[in-house]
Amino acid sequence: MFKNETQIFGLLASLLMFFAAAPASTSYKLESYGVGSGGASSSSTTYRATTITGEQGSSTSSTSATYTSRSGLITTQLANVPAAPTVTNPSSYYNKLHIVINNGGNPSDATFAIAISNNNFSPTTNYIKSDTTVTSTLNTTDWQTYSTWGGSSGFDVIGLAPNTTYTVKVKAEHGDFTESAYSATASAATANPSLTFDIDVSSTDSETSSPYTLNFGNLLPNTVTDGPQKIWIDFDTNATSGGTVFIASLNGGLRSTLASHTISSTTGDLSSLSEGFGAQNQSTAQTSGGPFVAQSPYTSASQNIGITDTSLRQFYLSSSPIVAGRGSLLLKARATTDTPSAADYQDSLTFIASASF
Amino acid sequence: MSGKTEQVAVEIRNRSKSLIAATLLIAATVLGTLSTAHAATLTSTYIRLDRMKAAQTTSFRLVFRTVSAGATSVAINFNGADATTWTASSGLVNATQTVSSVTCATETGFTGLPGSITASGSSATVTISAVTALSATTTYCVDLTSATAVTTATAGEYHPTITVGSDSTTTSVRTISNDQVVVSAVVPPSFNFVLDGNTTSFTANLDSTAVRSTTGRTITITTNAANGWVAWIKDLNQGLQSAVASKTIATTGTINATPNTLSAGTEGYVLDADLTTDAASGGTVSISAEYNGGANAGGTLSSSFQPFATSTGTAGGSGDVITLVGKAAIAGDTPAAGDYTDTWTIIGAGTF
16 A cells, blocks of 8 residues: 555554644744653652653653643643632522633633533533534534633533523633643533412412402592502513513403493593503512513502503513512502493403513 | 664654544644534513413414524424423314414514414414424514414413424413402482473463463483383372363364364363483383374373383483473453463383
8 A cells, every 4th residue: 555654654654633733832842842762750659750651642642630741842841730719609590501611721812622421421422612602523613722711701501401401611721732631520400480479469479379369448539549559479480581571461461241332441641531440560670680660551650550451561661680589569559530340350460460571 | 764763753653643633633623613503592582371270172372582583484383391291281282273374473563473474283283384484593583363263271380382494492381270350330220200390380360362371391311220210290180170160171183193272262181291301322212192282182190190201221421301382272251360380200210
């Protein structure tokens, strides 16, 4: 196949050229290197001296959590092995984790590749791409400097599966043929997508139990009557795009079967309307995230109300994850002199929530 | 060539072969990687259960944003990857499904799921078929419109999986003990009945040549009585009585649902009721036939309460207004006196 050694060495040289150029970075350039003749090595409990064997990456090597010593000339050029990265889930993320890598004392132009696995690398090893998504193949563009990986602030790896533990390890290189071994691993778990929602009916901010009822009592003619209690909403989600609380009405107002009349819900100012029924936001709050924001037409004050009809209408909205969102709303009603008298005026307000993951 | 040199050459050949093989393997791996399609994660995805109450049948809405293009089906697996699943918690997926994307597209502004879409349920999964190939990075919506599309599971959080072609994501829905507030109110009975005055008199002295009328007295009624109201009148003297002349100009006729017409020169005395205002809203006012008189006509005044007006419903705003006018005629020999008088008692009530 090969007529002489010159041809063989020529082929090897071509292959080496194919895979790698000479080691170089912005701060140094190794002009050339050769193959040595090999030799013996020695070690003790406190050091290990591996002599030149003339080959890259022979079986003679030593590794701990903080270093790797391999045989051969290349050993002297390897990047430092980074310490284990920091992997956390600071906000109940269901599709991402926060990673801060350790540069291991490598120069600022050293680059790092990050491996990630949902089964502790047995058998799957994936990699974090430069766009912080996960891929099965490590490309040269996915080797990034410490600062590009976010430095001490780190970055979020995205596109992860919920309710899954991920293990992460990092390796470094500082020019070709200097790739270090992997660091020790670190792990964290994604949460499940979550949505918490609850209703309370109370004059003050407190938790109440179902069934939820609210009785206006008498609606005096030409008088705006406030509901004696407020309706309180609990809303909490880790959804990336937050979520929405909706309101809908069964009757589109306070309906009396006996009087065959409905005090219709409407949007407007009850102080100038002869008759009407509707809702008005009273308060919003959250522990973090959000914010929890009331939506039009429920945001006006005084005697202004928003319609509650058979359509599901947005009442509260959070456009990002929110912790302990809490809102309260007040119902208002007004009857007029000819609003038929009856004791069975009633409506059922339905509150639902969804979160956008 | 020495034996040692030959050995080196063989080793180099062997290593060369290994290197070539490794090169080919790497190339194959790279090519294989390039040709492999990886499933992506849908974003901006939600399921909105239109009722969140546990054990409640409901329709629901699905919204998702694609990553890849080309999907022609959508599957919603309510069990997802939960350990305690939807169907194991009394949740159901109806086999029969109806689906539409018109309303949701209007309401959300997202793209309605295209195609002559159909849907069916099986086990924990609703599958939407016949979807026209979806575009990449587009937010779609669709409504599973049947009021019994699913039966909600026991109160808790569940994590359905949405699969769109090769892409998928896991979302969260929650069911709660009760998602409704029952609001009630009472509109108490109200009845207002106002006389604009308590005296009236004839606009001119009674004269045998004319039928004279009193200044009208109005009754204004506002009420929220759903079934309307009734107004009655009772007369004290059944006529205009003069103590000085010991004479009564007696009321004319009988209570027979027919007004009596007075004639100048003939003694007579009646009550005429006129509808002045029928409130814009509420019931319709009617004047009793007995008292629905004309220019010189009216009904007989009685010692017992006689209804002179009714309404079929409520009276709001400025109310219903009735005007009462007394009418009288005298003969040429009717004794002169300045104290002819009578007293009407007027009452009303709402029919609640």
